[in-house]
Amino acid sequence: MSTATAPSAPAGLRLINVTKSFGHQEVLRSLSLTARPGRVYGLLGLNGAGKSTAFNVALGLLRPDTGAVEIQGSALTRQSLAQVGAAINGPALFPQLSARRNLLVHCRLTGTDPAVIGPLLERVGLGQAGSKRAGAFSTGMKVRLSLAMALLTDPQVLILDEPQNGLDPQGIIELRDLVRALASQGRTLVVSSHQLGEIAHMCDDLGVLASGSLVYEGPLEDFAGTDDPQALEAAFLRAVGATDPTHATEAVAS
Incomplete structure (x- = not known):
């Protein structure tokens, strides 16, 4: 796991007392969240x-x-958002274009040198699929291409919503290694996942959200006292006040 960043270093991402309502429904309640460079x-x-x-x-x-x-x-x-890459709400691809041309469109939109496309496709495991039409990709390949788009501008902060969805076991391991490698380079990674075991393998810090507020934020090892997935699941259920064990598999983006 990553080592802690010096306290004087600014957080990669902070939400400070954020409240958000839709009509009469308050979805976020004074939410404060801090994600630091070099950590997942x-x-x-x-x-x-x-x-x-x-x-x-x-x-x-x-x-x-x-x-x-x-x-x-x-x-x-x-200007600050230019430092952020994200893959949320599922892959946003042009299905009629190849993987390479999908990335080329984003290069033109962001002013990024197209020379990064080849190495980036290799990095996400699509080196041999750059000329294939994105619409013909499997779910896992679309996830990989979406991740390549998020990395296109070499962001210092990366937000990934359920990035392991659609990946086979080998793909999940490769994703985990990539996320860890990006954090080791000093980037800030924020990842949501419904797979508690994968969180235990991937993350340094944990935020547990319930009814729009964090009920826990801190090092993963302090949350459950261990990185054992079953202990993590039990601690999660206690934190969110759930009594049905099946809810542990529902820790997904709302």
């Missing part, structure tokens, strides 16, 4: 906890009613 932050919560809303606020896709977002110590602006 896992965000867990049952359906309806507010994870997707928190991600959308962090990416500037939703305006909070109150509170603020900071990226690497700076307020949320177009």
Whole structure:
């Protein structure tokens, strides 16, 4: 696992007392979250906890009613958002285009040198599939291409919503290794997952979201006292006040 970043270093991503309502329903309640460079932050919560809303606020896709977002110590602006890559709400691909041309479109939109495309496809395991039409990809291949898009601008902060969905066991291991490698380079990784065992393997820090607020934030090892998946599941259920063990498999983005 990653070593802790010096306390003086600014957080890669901070949500500060964020509140967000839709009509009369308050989805986020004074949510404060801190993810630090060089570490992988896992965000867990049952359906309806507010994870997707928190991600959308962090990416500037939703305006909070109150509170603020900071990226690497700076307020949320177009300039600071340029340091963020994200893969949320499923792959957003042009199905009629090849994997390479999908990335080329994003290069033109972001002003990125197309020379990065080849190495990036290799990095996500699509080196031999660059000329294939994205619409013909398997679910796992689409996930890999979505991850390549998130990495295209070499961001310092990466937000990944259920990145392991659709991957086979080997793909999950490769994803885990990639996430760990990115964190080891000093990047901030924020990952949501419904697979508690994978969180135990991948993450350094944990945020547990219930009813729009964090009921735990801190090192993974302090949450359950161990990285054993069963102990993590039991601690998660206690934290969110769930009594049905099947809810542990529902820790998905709301």
